[in-house]
Amino acid sequence: MFLSVCLEFAKHKNYEKEVKKAKARKRQHKIEEMTKDKYRAVKIQPLINKIARLIDYGQVCIASRVDKGKMAGGHYHAVGHNRTLSLNLHNIHIQSYHSNGPQGGQHIKYRHGLIEEYGNEYTEFIDMHLCQCPSNLWTKNDLIKLRPGLLGTIKQLEADQTKRTPLERITLRNQINEQIGLYAKEFSIFSVE
Structure with missing residues (x-):
């Protein structure tokens, strides 16, 4: 038995x-x-968006300025229009689902929110400078290699969910963009002097 x-x-x-x-x-x-773009959209983009939301923890929606409801990682330069900037943390800020989805991103309000939150210089960097970033030359393998590091970054940010100042949030975006290593320094780091 x-x-x-x-x-x-x-x-x-x-x-x-x-x-x-x-x-x-x-x-x-x-x-x-999966194609490279499908892998980016399914496996990497949600992680990058989550990192942006964690950086902006406790902040109001960049466009509508509301602090209620579910929040998303809203892109200033839309992903559908510019895949190259889809993973740049300076291009992604906390945005309510309502503002980001049904309201179409509220681009003008988003820009005003950037000015109100970070000032004109940073807004110009995002609005005028980032869009000059050359097309990405990442391979799918480059994106696959990113995933473990992104998961580690999320874990660190989740352990330290504090409301940060605008300067702290810009600095974190600089640091994480640099760690990710997908963009040239001039498109991944905003100089805070």
Whole structure:
């Protein structure tokens, strides 16, 4: 009796291992089948947006200035219009879902919010300078290598959820953009003198 229970348990354990291996192979196959842009959109963009929201923890929506409801990572230069800037943290600030979705991003209000929160110089950097960033030359493999570091950054920011000053938020965006390493210094770092 005991032997048959042990054999049954061993079969069950092997079955569980095989199921786990099959699921891992399926996930890997899905990743291999994704285009670079699909991988960016599904695996990287949500992490970058979460980092932007964590940097802006406790802040109001950059466009509508509301502090209630679910918040998103809203792009100043829309992702659909400019994939190159989609992962640049200076281009992403906390924005309410309502403002970011049904309201179409509220671009003019977003710009006014940047001015109110950070000043004219930073707003000009985002509005006029970032859009001159050359097209990205990242490979899918470059993006795959980013994921573990982004998960680590999220973990650190989640452990330190404090309301930060505008200067602290710009500095954090500079530091994390530099760690990510996707952009030339002139497009990833805003000089705060």
